[in-house]
Amino acid sequence: MADTPLATWRDGPTKDAVLDFVRRTCGEDGSPPVPVEERVAVFDNDGTLWCEKPMPIQLDFILRRLTEMAEARPELRERQPWAAAATGDLGWFASLMTAHYAGDDTDVRTLAGGILAAYAGISVEDFERQADTFLRTATHPTLGRGYLRCAYAPMVELLDHLTDNGFTTYIASGGGRDFIRPVSQDMYAIPRERVIGSSSTFTYTSNDVGGTITHRPEADYLDDGPEKPIRIWNRTGRRPLLAAGNSNGDVPMLEFTHRPDAPTLRLLLLHDDPEREFAYTAGAEEALSRAKTDNWTVASIRNDWTTVFPA
Amino acid sequence: MADTPLATWRDGPTKDAVLDFVRRTCGEDGSPPVPVEERVAVFDNDGTLWCEKPMPIQLDFILRRLTEMAEARPELRERQPWAAAATGDLGWFASLMTAHYAGDDTDVRTLAGGILAAYAGISVEDFERQADTFLRTATHPTLGRGYLRCAYAPMVELLDHLTDNGFTTYIASGGGRDFIRPVSQDMYAIPRERVIGSSSTFTYTSNDVGGTITHRPEADYLDDGPEKPIRIWNRTGRRPLLAAGNSNGDVPMLEFTHRPDAPTLRLLLLHDDPEREFAYTAGAEEALSRAKTDNWTVASIRNDWTTVFPA
Known part of the structure; x- marks a missing residue:
């Protein structure tokens, strides 16, 4: 003690x-x-x-995955949430949270659909390796310290x-x-x-x-x-x-x-x-x-x- | 050790x-x-x-609850699984398992519907008290020993x-x-x-x-x-x-x-x-x-x- x-x-x-x-x-x-x-x-x-600002840590993880997907499949760049991820349009994600607090979850559902599609078919072990690598290597965007x-x-x-x-x-x-x-x-x-x-x-x-x-x-x-x-x-x-x-x-x-x-x-x-x-x-x-x-x-x-x- | x-x-x-x-x-x-x-x-x-024979212990618990329900609401006695419970028709439950092993879950679904109805609206604390009392007081039907x-x-x-x-x-x-x-x-x-x-x-x-x-x-x-x-x-x-x-x-x-x-x-x-x-x-x-x-x-x-x- x-x-x-x-x-x-x-x-x-x-x-x-x-x-x-x-x-x-x-x-x-x-x-x-x-x-x-x-x-x-x-x-x-x-x-x-x-820390959950300026965005939840998991959102940073997901944005990178959505960006990868949009790079591999250009047709996704026309659709949300891939369009916002690929162009670095953090405003779309911020407005989604503002709308969420106001009771409108339209864009939250769009994002959720994208997230679910992003990991469809992945094994739990592969997902774990991706999350583990990200959390142990990525840096917080404004605090300048590793997420860990x-x-x-x-x-x-x-x-x-x-x-x-x-x-x-x-x-x-x-x-x-x-x-x-x-x-x-x-x-x-x-x-x-x-x-x-x-x-x-x-x-x-x-x-x-x-x-x-x-x-x-x-x-x-x-x-x-x-x-x-x-x-x-x-x-x-x-x-x-x-x-x-x-x-x-x-x-x-x-x-x-x-x-x-x-x-x-x-x-x-x-x-x-x-x-x-x-x-x-x-x-x-x-x-x-x-x-x-x-x-x-x-x-x-x-x-x-x-x-x-x-x- | x-x-x-x-x-x-x-x-x-x-x-x-x-x-x-x-x-x-x-x-x-x-x-x-x-x-x-x-x-x-x-x-x-x-x-x-x-032990799970002659019937799963939880089935004994559920039969008592279904019987109580059928006593309180006579119209239930016309329907399965309450009819079998109220009349002590263990054959219906046995045939349900036989059909289950053969791939036919019609009666399993009927029983599951009855079980879900039997506890609808009950709090988790009340359910716990009922299960706890049953398991600590009821006796196995053929082994002659308490379930515990x-x-x-x-x-x-x-x-x-x-x-x-x-x-x-x-x-x-x-x-x-x-x-x-x-x-x-x-x-x-x-x-x-x-x-x-x-x-x-x-x-x-x-x-x-x-x-x-x-x-x-x-x-x-x-x-x-x-x-x-x-x-x-x-x-x-x-x-x-x-x-x-x-x-x-x-x-x-x-x-x-x-x-x-x-x-x-x-x-x-x-x-x-x-x-x-x-x-x-x-x-x-x-x-x-x-x-x-x-x-x-x-x-x-x-x-x-x-x-x-x-x-």
């Missing part, structure tokens, strides 16, 4: 709330400790464990502190489960079997080399909003004691983190540090409002963290 | 194959040990870890031996995931998060008591046949080193247990002991044939086990 837990968190009410929650879970306040097997903590990934070093150091420290206190940590991401898995152990000390996230459906094909699982061009589910508590249940069979998120898509997961008989912590990360990271609340309005009415703990990147990224 | 591993397995080639596999995985033969995190073992449940003591003692001993040697054990059942979860720790020392199985889809409903997840009358997937390797991948992100099953529905899972760079064990349980358990191969023809051609290890209940059930 670290001598000074959460050293990268500034002293204050947020850090106190986190440390108090862990102490109460362990019975250090004199109450009965929560059984170790019930100490489940779930973390959103994009914007909660790693774009995790928030204070959140990694929180994961470690929870593990030190008997918690089992899970990622519950809206992003692709199999995109995160190859690096979750190295970035977060979370093994691949504890990564929950979105997925396509798969086909199993029998053969004499152990069968092959390949991606089908069809979403199995998008692990966001009300799907998050369902996927957490499917994977863990439990209600978490701690959930951390940063956007409206995390509201049901934080709400689900409710136990009348045990301490719980709902942690919402506020991106308010344009100097060291980014400042934005678009897509987090409902979450911030619920944090106020439901007494969730809001962690301000600017005020509560002494550092943001690993040195 | 047990002093004499697999004490309930008779000395002979099957026991040797299992013990040799574990030793090779751990590098005790001088080869490099397989990293602990890769030591994944998956077990079918019905007929592999617990219908697990095969030699298989539980194998699970323990694997755990002692750094393996992570999973259940990969065609039966209901949430039906098995309440007892998996007590019966098998497998925690609920390592139970893979069939499931309905769910709805998440927001409320001020932490939200509620309820069963929808729609199958999410049936975890059998080619779906088993897919669900194992989804949960673990790995190919197993060991898979154990007893029927045709386990063939893809055993086939998927293939690693050119590590030892693997494909274990098929043969029900050939009418004295101590049951004797049947219906529904296992393809699996037994593959065991021969692909050199899978067949464990005979009659010959390889000194005991079947816990004392």
Whole structure:
């Protein structure tokens, strides 16, 4: 156990709330400790464990794949999302997110269709190799650091502190489960079997080399909003004691983190540090409002963290 | 670690194959040990870890629920599967399985529709309480022992031996995931998060008591046949080193247990002991044939086990 837990968190009410929650879970306040097997903590990934601006890391990965496809098949350059990818038209992707926040998912569906087509027929092992290579070699477009070093150091420290206190940590991401898995152990000390996230459906094909699982061009589910508590249940069979998120898509997961008989912590990360990271609340309005009415703990990147990224 | 591993397995080639596999995985033969995190073992449940005759344990649970429904709503007594349940017509359920093995799933779909209707709208917590109470109180119809003591003692001993040697054990059942979860720790020392199985889809409903997840009358997937390797991948992100099953529905899972760079064990349980358990191969023809051609290890209940059930 670290001598000074959460050293990268500034002293204050947020850090106190986190440390108090862990102490109460362990019975250090004199109450009965929560059984170790019930100490489940779930973390959103994009914007909660790693940086999601100026675009989600997985979008960078997908853009490169769409560009490759458009180079190989020129007819795709006439269609979205390949046209935007091939011409570097990031505005199309930005406007898609703006429309999404306003409730219009037309272009999101167009992008999703492109993504699903981009990996149709690929084996899970080949997809893993592509994601692994990308995440270990590509550089963040504005921070100038490798993606592997774009995790928030204070959140990694929180994961470690929870593990030190008997918690089992899970990622519950809206992003692709199999995109995160190859690096979750190295970035977060979370093994691949504890990564929950979105997925396509798969086909199993029998053969004499152990069968092959390949991606089908069809979403199995998008692990966001009300799907998050369902996927957490499917994977863990439990209600978490701690959930951390940063956007409206995390509201049901934080709400689900409710136990009348045990301490719980709902942690919402506020991106308010344009100097060291980014400042934005678009897509987090409902979450911030619920944090106020439901007494969730809001962690301000600017005020509560002494550092943001690993040195 | 047990002093004499697999004490309930008779000395002979099957026991040797299992013990040799574990030793090779751990590098005790001088080869490099397989990293602990890769030591994944998956077990079918019905007929592999617990008894599935004269009917699957979950069918007994469902029959009681269907009977209750038919008592409360007499109009249901005119329709299958409620008619068969209410009149104790086990022949209808038996013929359904016979037709299933012959490739006709008409009545299987009728039963599945009844099961899905039987739990529509129930919360996951209420379902858990019902399954838990049933499994801890009901008695096997012919063996005269509680269901909690219908697990095969030699298989539980194998699970323990694997755990002692750094393996992570999973259940990969065609039966209901949430039906098995309440007892998996007590019966098998497998925690609920390592139970893979069939499931309905769910709805998440927001409320001020932490939200509620309820069963929808729609199958999410049936975890059998080619779906088993897919669900194992989804949960673990790995190919197993060991898979154990007893029927045709386990063939893809055993086939998927293939690693050119590590030892693997494909274990098929043969029900050939009418004295101590049951004797049947219906529904296992393809699996037994593959065991021969692909050199899978067949464990005979009659010959390889000194005991079947816990004392």
